[in-house]
């Protein structure tokens with residue numbers, strides 16, 4: 161049996177609480193002889209800064225690079241508001257994405273039937289919703305240079321972030337979206353702002369060309385990102401795969417999260433390019449939610465986004481697709497049984513804690 165190298169980076173706030181549920185799952189899988197794991201645990205974010213003054217150490221980066229998959233919790237919090245920009249907790253996450261080359265961020269937004277009443281929209285608008293946001297993750301305004309705050313001669317300050325995309329960056333993320341669409345609803349919506357941004361013009365041009373040249377059977381719709389946000393809360397089921405840039409993807413997936421009931425329901429996979437020699441990709445899996453400092457340490461966070469992210473790791477990195485399907489089924493069963501964490505509990509439902517929810521998913525897997 162192959163041993164899977166898993167790098168665990170729990171991070172800050174509720175990160176350690178939700179990652180603890182992945183550790184339980186790993187032990188359960190091992191106890192049943194389904195797979196074996198070599199686990200490395202590393203600090204990241206504010207926890208790493210407090211420990212050694214950087215949001216991620218070079219040694220932790222080395223271990224992440226050598227792993228089959230990184231399971232990441234969450235980073236950030238008001239405790240580190242005054243930390244210099246380059247050492248902020250989020251810098252650890254951005255370095256992981258950049259140095260592992262994780263350009264494709266897959267964010268599925270699925271509304272489980274049992275949670276349709278917890279959605280921000282009416283049941284009929286979200287029941288059966290299953291959309292996939294494909295967010296470009298290593299380019300755009302998060303990384304473009306110049307990126308700085310300068311003090312002008314008159315004492316005023318000027319801040320600049322640069323939205324920058326090249327043809328190859330758009331080409332490769334578009335191909336990921338079209339390939340995924342082939343396996344799903346055979347349609348892609350590409351969201352940008354070509355009416356006001358040059359990067360939007362290039363994005364539109366490249367995505368159109370890729371579709372014409374390589375994916376003529378996939379239906380392509382271009383949508384302005386602001387309109388896409390509106391359509392997501394108006395008629396979300398019109399979409400199957402949405403491909404978009406780093407910043408718009410971040411925003412649109414938070415909107416999509418509320419359609420599923422909670423940000424605590426959205427998993428993600430961040431994937432690099434396939435190595436032609438091994439067929440493997442660098443990969444990191446994390447809940448879309450952040451560190452939620454308001455509820456950290458109380459054991460009430462929803463672990464489903466993190467558990468489902470681990471399911472994506474089983475599928476995309478560890479060759480355990482059947483187990484990933486069983487895990488998805490177990491999540492659906494637990495929700496159907498009425499168990500809820502506080503974020504998705506509706507009137508009259510008693511909420512359970514993080515650990516109870518994790519235990520219930522394992523119990524459902526055993527059935």
Ligand code: GGG
Nearest residue numbers: 233234235250447448449450
């Ligand atoms: N688990 C996600 C997380 O911790 N996010 C905090 C963060 O730094 N987000 C930046 C981004 O993804 O845009």
